[in-house]
Amino acid sequence: MTIAFPTYETIAAALADCSPLPMAVADAGERHVIDAACAARSAGFIEPIFVGERASIESLLRERGEHPATIVAASNEGEAAERSVNEVLSGRARALMKGHLHTDTFLHPILAALRSPQRLSHVFVIEMERYGKPLLLTDGAINVAPDLTMKAAILKNAVAFAVTMGLSVPKVALLSAVEIVKATIPSTIDAAELTKMAASGAFAPALVAGPLAFxxxxxxxxxxIKGLSGPVPGDADIVLVPEIVAGNAVAKALEYGAGATLAGVVLGARVPVVLTSRADSLQTRLHSVALAAYQHHRSGAPTRPADGTP
Amino acid sequence: MTIAFPTYETIAAALADCSPLPMAVADAGERHVIDAACAARSAGFIEPIFVGERASIESLLRERGEHPATIVAASNEGEAAERSVNEVLSGRARALMKGHLHTDTFLHPILAALRSPQRLSHVFVIEMERYGKPLLLTDGAINVAPDLTMKAAILKNAVAFAVTMGLSVPKVALLSAVEIVKATIPSTIDAAELTKMAASGAFAPALVAGPLAFxxxxxxxxxxIKGLSGPVPGDADIVLVPEIVAGNAVAKALEYGAGATLAGVVLGARVPVVLTSRADSLQTRLHSVALAAYQHHRSGAPTRPADGTP
Structure with missing residues (x-):
């Protein structure tokens, strides 16, 4: 049997044996954000550190009848982002979650202070009934129109993430509109180049094939029927999309058209980062938090700092 | 109640009252092509004119126990495309269907001889359980990376097609990854321009909104949740995609991920043109043929030439 990326169910079960991950929630004073963070706390995934307008956060927690939580006051979006990153830098938080603020504002201090040597990229983990395993899609949320070098970096992030999560040989499909190299479709040329790089071991241990239509x-x-054989076609674990609109639209088409469950995390930062969208459901938010918590535990990082600060 | 684009069921029922449309099938000597054309003949949608290698066509028809059909011999792909177009030019055929040949080879003589003043473009008609009506998606198959002028032409084709098919006020969503204009995402800028053009009546009678994520x-x-109101968001009849990979991938994600039924036709030629893909199911091929036949009848063109040739 092929080892696939773990499903949400598997991840949630595994997290039951782990201590809750301290996660800073940037700009938390909004109902959907509080609901998701509290649900993730109830599930035992995280211990949230709420960063944002103290009064709003306290009032929303009271409404829900929640027991007291750590709150770090911040009076605007930018301050909330900065102070959330500070929680990580100080060791009090081990992961980050985007609350109600804009993505750019959220990512800015992460890029400045929490960037690893890797490029920052986004991955959706998509679970749908008609596909036997989770499908990772990258990048449908951060990198707009990556060139070949950026695509290679995005792909490396996704492969490393899949391996961290327990997948020994990720199968990667390079998305385009056709299966042959066409001079008029640049993504086919990049796909051919990435396939060559893969043959030289650039994306080991992944198996890479493309260009492939969806x-x-x-x-x-x-x-x-199209005459494609090999392990990847029709059985991909990861799909690399050529640019953000294609990636974003495919993920949302599967979510709203196929009833797929999405989770989204940022890769390439020094800690796991949950990136939610305003219209995300509670389920998507909860899945994303579980994914980030599991990523932390699989990476072997300590959940609590050595000095015992909360 | 909103009038929506007709479903396959509605179209098939309406075609029961029409005489079969004479349709030239270019490069027909392949099982999937013959199966689809014969199914469409049995349903009463078309009277196929098979163009291609005579021996293969006759043998496949015999295997199926089909009654005799008109065959126009052609010894290769290019010849099959040319002779199919000739069938239209002579008035013997009133529509075209792509058989087993390459798309470029098929479209070449159409561009040369059957092009109308409009740009050639492609539209998918997508029926899926989780959306209450068919969704038209353009262009996921012909135009690779259209600029603003080309996008306007593609959109005009789709609106005219929707109106021909009976939709009085098509609602158009302009796809991007976000709902605001961002300098880094060119499709948001084009969407804003197209929205302006729409406000000046360029796409009447359509209602146009964008940029919108899927x-x-x-x-x-x-x-x-994203604060969008108006008639279009969440209720689109037509989605205009910024380039071919996004369009193709979304259509196929819905087909394979959501079990959606797809039909595909070419717009901007002087007659309806069915454009199938090698991996298309019999259902997709049949739906596409029905769509093209209905398009013919709705356009008011005569089904048989005035001189009575077959």
Whole structure:
């Protein structure tokens, strides 16, 4: 049997044996954010550190009848982002979650202070009934129009993430609209280059194939009709999209059209980072937090700092 | 109640009252092509004119136990495309279907001889359980990376098609990854321009909104959370994609991920043109043929030439 990326169910079960991860929630004074963070606390995934307008946070927690939580006051979006990052730098938090603020404002101090040597990128983990395993899609949220070098960095992040999560040989599909290299479609040329780089071991231990249209990402049958064999076509673990609109639209088409469950995290920062969107459901937010918490525990980092600060 | 684009069921029922449309099938000597054309003949949608290698076509028809059909011999892909177009030019065929040949080879003589003053473009008609009506997606198959002028032409084609098919006020969503204009995402700038053009009546009678991410194409709820109102967000009839990979991937994500039914036709030619893909199911091929036949009848063109040739 192929080892696949763990499902939410598997992750939630594994987290039951871990201590809750201290996670700073940037700009937390909004109902959907508080609801998600509290649900993740109830599930035992995290111990939230709420960063934002103290009065709003306290009032929302009271409404829910929640027991007291750590609150770090911040009076605007930028301050909330900065202070959340400070919670990580001080060792009090081990992960970050985007609350009600804008993505750019949230990412700015992360890029400045928490960036690892890797590029910052985003991955959606998509679970849908018609596909036998979770599908990772990158990058549908941060990198707008990556060139070949950036695509290679985005792909490396996703492969490393999949391996951290327990997948020994991730299968990667490089998305385009066709399966042949066409001079008029630049993403086919990049896909051919990335496939060459893969052959030289650039993305080890992943298996990489492309260019592939999306039917050859999900369907063995469609791949066979098109004469494609090999382990990747129709059985991908990761799909690398050429630019943000294609990635974002495919993820949302599967969410709203297929009833897929999405989770989204940022890769390439020094700690796990949950990146939610305003219209995300409680389920998506909870799945994303679980993913980040599991990523932390799998990476072998200590959950509590050595000096015992909360 | 809103009038929506007709479903396949509605179209098939309406075609029962029409005489079969004579349709040239270019490069027909392949099982999936013959199966689809014969199914469409049995349903009464078309009377196929098979163009291609005579021996293969006859043998496949015999295997199926089909009654004799018109065959126009052609010894290779290019010849099959040319002779199919000739069938239209001579008036013997009133529509075209792509058989087993490459898309470029198929489109070449259409561009040369059958192009109308409009740009050639492609539209997918997508029916899925989780959306209350068919969704038209353009262009996920012909135009690779259209500029603003080309996007306007593609959109005009789709609106005209929707109106021909009976939709009085098509609602158009302009796809991007976000709902605001961002200098780093060119499709948001084009969407804002197209929205301005729409306000000046360029796409009448359509209502146009964008940029919109795909959740705001399909979901009223997601649109409301993002503060979007108006008739289009979450209730689109047509989605204009910025380039081919996004369009192709979304259509295939819905087909393989959501079990959506797809139909695909070419717009901007002098007759309806069915454009199938190698991995298309019999259902997709049949839906596409029905769509093209209905498009013919709705356009008011005569089904048989005045001189009575077959």
């Amino acid at each position: 039917d050859c990402v999900l369907s063995r049958e469609a791949s066979a | 959740d705001c194409v399909l979901s009223r709820e997601a649109s409301a």
